[in-house]
Amino acid sequence: MANRERLSPTVFDIPIAKIRRGYYSAVYFSREKRILEKRNHAKMVLMQVFQKKNAILCGTDEAIAVLKLASGEYRDPERAYKLFDRYVEKQREVRKLRIVEKNYNKTELVTREMLNLEIELDRIWEDKSAELGISSLYDGDRITPWETVMTIGGLPQHFAHLESVYLGILARRTLVATNVASVVAVANGKPILFFADRFDHYENQTGDGYAATVGGVSGVATDIMGEWWGKKGMGTIPHALIACFGGDTVEATLAFAREFPEVPCISLVDFQNDCVKTSLEVADRFKAEGLTLYGVRLDTSETMVDESIIRNGQFGQEKPTGVTPTLVENVRRVLDRNGHDNVKIGVSGGFNRAKIELFEDRKVAVDFYGCGSSLLKGEGDFTADIVIMDGKPASKKGRWFRPNPRLERVS
Structure with a gap:
């Protein structure tokens, strides 16, 4: 269900100076803005935003934050452009001084110069966000193809340069939220953990973690994925830690339990490719x-067949590699027989909607699923069109104003 309280613009780490300048926008949007400014364009327009799939909408609060913080114009554009170029140069200089030269005194000095330039850009910026009329659906709303999810009304030169940014936000956030919701829908209430940190650029983590939470995940992998919600990342033992203990999963798991006694301990048991044997060894030692x-x-690799399946000769119609229903049942059986029925089983590695649906249809004894790259795949393009100008239809052929009574005015 959608959250009806919007996130404040202060939640988002938005590079305001760069977005106002059009640094993140397709050049033709910035040029559109400049042409309209120079001609003192005075006709009000209505911009309509939509996409073409059944989806879970996400990114509206962030897109609105961009519109609130970066809609407007510079009183002296030519001076602003020069200040901005100097600002970017100072950013590069700071990186060089700090990282390469390690000259921290000069780093501090140039950082102050950079901040002063940013403040000066703020001073000559005319904020026009209050003159816009924005209406929108909410993050978490279910949307249909061609449904209007947001409208922006005002003078186009005040927000033309933002189209790349707000559409990109909506596309990425909605894609992740929709993918997650699709997986959650077939998991029968079992927790889905968002392990997508290593499958894309690290700067995507914050928004992806938020979108995944909107979609219904129970936990995220990194702290920054939970930042907008005030949550922390969760996780226990990587294969690398076991390798550092000479491949001894028991000792690695014990080390974790002693170092982080407040964190529920989950042992990663496929390092030796014998999940049954390793699970029992860890459980027995913990009880002792x-x-x-x-x-x-x-987390057995898709290229490996677990030793328990080989020992038992369990080669039937089911593909034997990776984490399989048979492997999970083997582990569940040995744990239960040895008094460890309280130990939960989680699975990861190649899990998507189809694989989770298969496991749930077979009632496999999985307690939680870890999903990664599958939740980042697909496409969810958004489009924005001017559909009305001065109260009259103004859209290109094939597009028209689609009013949506579900939209709510943004304060």
Whole structure:
């Protein structure tokens, strides 16, 4: 269900000076803005935003924040452009001084110069956001093809340079939220953990984590993925830690439990490609030590067949590689037989909607799913069109104003 309270613009780390200048926008949008400014264009327009799929909408609060912070014009554009160029040069200089030269005194000095330039740009900026009329749906709303999700009314030169930015935000956030919701829908209430940190650029993590939470995930991998919600990342043991313990999963898991006693301990049990044997070894040792093992996670590579399947000769119609229903049942069986029925089983590695649906249809004893790259795939393009100018239809052929009574005025 959509959250009806919008996130404040202060939540987002928006590079205001660069967005106002059109640094993140297709050049033709910035040129459109400049042409309209020079001609003192005085006709009000209505911009209509939509996409073409059934989806879970996300990114509206962030897009609105961009419109609120970066709609307007410079009182002296030529001076602003020169100040901006100097501002960007100072940014580069700071990086060189700090990273290459390690000259921290000069870094501090140039950083002040850079900040002063940014403040001067703020001073000559005329904020026109209050003159815009924005109406929008909410993050988490279900949307249909061609449905109007947002309208922006005002003088086009005040927001023309922002089209690349707000459409890109809506596209990325809606894609992730929709993919996550699709997976959550078939998991029968079992937690979905968002492990997509390593499959895309790190700067995408904040917004992706937010969108994934809108879509229904129960946890995210990194702290910054939870920043907009005030949550922390979750996770326990990577394969690299086990490797540092000489491949001893038991000792690596014990080390984690002792170092982070407040964190529910989940052991990663596929390092030796014998999830059954390793799960039992870890569970037995934890019981002997008087420690609580929350769960085990199976992450067998799609190129490997677990040793338990080979030992048992379990080669039937099911593809034997990776994490399979048979492998999960093997682990569940040995844990239950040895008094570890309280230990949960999580799975990861190649899980998407189809694979989760297969596991749930077969009622496989999985307690939680970890999903990664599958939640970032696909496309969800958004489009913006001017559909009305001075109260009259003004759209290109094939587009027209589509009023949507679900839209709410943004204050």
